[in-house]
Amino acid sequence: MGTSHGSYRAALWAGALALGAATALVGTSPAMAATVQVGGGSLDWGFKASFRAYVATGNGTPPIATKDGATRNADGTFDFPAAGGTYDATAGTATVNYGGTVVFSYPLHMFEITLANPTLVVDGDGTGSLLADVDLVANGGSTEQHLDQAEIATVVTTAPTVTDGAVSFSNLASTLTSAGAGAFAGFYAAGSALDPITASASASATDPTDPTDPTDPTDPTDPADPGNGSASQKITAAVTGGALTLTSAGSAVPLSAATPGQTATGNLNAVTVSDLRGTNSGWDLVGQVTDFTATGGATIPAANLGWTPTAAVANSGLVNAKGVTSAVAPGGPVAPGTGLGASHTLCKAETGSSLGSSTCGAALSLGIPESSTAGEYSAVLTLTLA
Ligand code: HEM
Numbered sequence: 020m021g022t023s024h025g026s027y028r029a030a031l032w033a034g035a036l037a038l039g040a041a042t043a044l045v046g047t048s049p050a051m052a053a054t055v056q057v058g059g060g061s062l063d064w065g066f067k068a069s070f071r072a073y074v075a076t077g078n079g080t081p082p083i084a085t086k087d088g089a090t091r092n093a094d095g096t097f098d099f100p101a102a103g104g105t106y107d108a109t110a111g112t113a114t115v116n117y118g119g120t121v122v123f124s125y126p127l128h129m130f131e132i133t134l135a136n137p138t139l140v141v142d143g144d145g146t147g148s149l150l151a152d153v154d155l156v157a158n159g160g161s162t163e164q165h166l167d168q169a170e171i172a173t174v175v176t177t178a179p180t181v182t183d184g185a186v187s188f189s190n191l192a193s194t195l196t197s198a199g200a201g202a203f204a205g206f207y208a209a210g211s212a213l214d215p216i217t218a219s220a221s222a223s224a225t226d227p228t229d230p231t232d233p234t235d236p237t238d239p240t241d242p243a244d245p246g247n248g249s250a251s252q253k254i255t256a257a258v259t260g261g262a263l264t265l266t267s268a269g270s271a272v273p274l275s276a277a278t279p280g281q282t283a284t285g286n287l288n289a290v291t292v293s294d295l296r297g298t299n300s301g302w303d304l305v306g307q308v309t310d311f312t313a314t315g316g317a318t319i320p321a322a323n324l325g326w327t328p329t330a331a332v333a334n335s336g337l338v339n340a341k342g343v344t345s346a347v348a349p350g351g352p353v354a355p356g357t358g359l360g361a362s363h364t365l366c367k368a369e370t371g372s373s374l375g376s377s378t379c380g381a382a383l384s385l386g387i388p389e390s391s392t393a394g395e396y397s398a399v400l401t402l403t404l405a
Pocket of ligand 1: 067069070073127128129130157158203204206207
């Protein structure tokens with residue numbers, strides 16, 4: 020990976036009643052070159068299970084063949100090895116070329132369809148497409164159609180799972196386009212559901228966007244790099260322990276892209292406070308963030324991170340004893356500019372109604388001063404429960 024999205028930190032203060040969750044906020048700009056070249060990975064896709072079943076009962080020898088690097092998975096779907104392309108794990112975008120060929124032949128029904136070199140395009144906004152080369156030869160050659168990297172399917176995409184800088188997408192729904200329908204001689208209507216797509220991509224060993232590589236063409240410290248300064252942000256939090264505990268639901272919170280003068284927004288991972296002490300003595304969960312700093316010394320002051328807290332009592336499905344009530348209140352909203360440089364309440368439960376668990380969250384907004392320089396900023400947000 021070309022970038023380290025840095026500063027994941029989690030902290031646990033054992034003992035007493037103080038627990039802290041440390042949350043890293045990391046901003047990157049495109050000038051940080053999060054786009055990396057693909058060096059490995061694979062795409063698993065079956066095209067359409069009913070089509071495989073239909074062709075498999077035919078008289079092809081064999082009905083379904085794979086070549087050029089494609090292989091058949093145990094479940095009948097196909098595996099296409101990565102052949103190139105790029106991705107950006109932070110932005111959740113990818114255009115990855117996979118190689119390999121699958122040939123469906125059904126001599127009795129007089130067709131042979133060749134599906135090759137699928138390309139998965141993930142736009143980062145929940146949409147994407149699958150391109151492929153598709154050749155149809157039917158009726159002894161009197162019907163021929165050749166598609167070259169045509170969009171044969173639209174794809175519903177999700178944020179990638181990122182492991183050691185490699186991205187993977189799991190079970191993405193895919194739908195036949197009209198171009199794809201044509202490649203199957205109209206036997207399927209556009210809009211037909213195709214098999215889900217599972218794909219992965221890892222960076223090539225010689226990553227041309229490695230920020231530690233002095234030849235990195237998009238090195239943010241390179242004055243020749245024009246940059247354009249948007250930001251995406253990642254927040255993680257995970258803490259457990261003690262009789263009064265704080266846990267986090269997730270590990271990544273991408274904030275919206277922003278340029279200087281704009282506000283990057285996102286949501287804190289929901290945290291659950293469990294007061295299992297049995298003393299009903301109340302608790303207070305407060306948060307404070309450090310200044311955001313970037314390599315080279317640029318900063319965004321902590322006060323520019325604001326939040327709007329939310330809080331709700333978690334329903335365990337069990338019935339409380341008579342007279343026992345549980346209540347939680349969110350802290351007041353705090354605006355960027357007068358934000359979390361100082362400690363502010365995320366949520367709290369009063370003495371007499373604090374037993375049980377509550378879930379607290381916050382909409383985050385980081386006001387990015389117009390005077391900010393592009394770069395990778397990080398800060399630590401500490402949640403302290405007492
Ligand atoms: C251009 C040539 C052809 C193409 C591209 C083609 C393609 C298809 C496709 C995509 C299906 C739907 C499979 C599914 O998802 O359930 C289908 C079904 C079927 N085709 Fe073809 N076909 C062709 C020619 C023929 C011919 C010549 C015959 C008959 C002699 C035929 C008989 C059938 C039958 C009976 C089904 C239904 C199979 C089932 O539901 O189990 N096809 N074909």
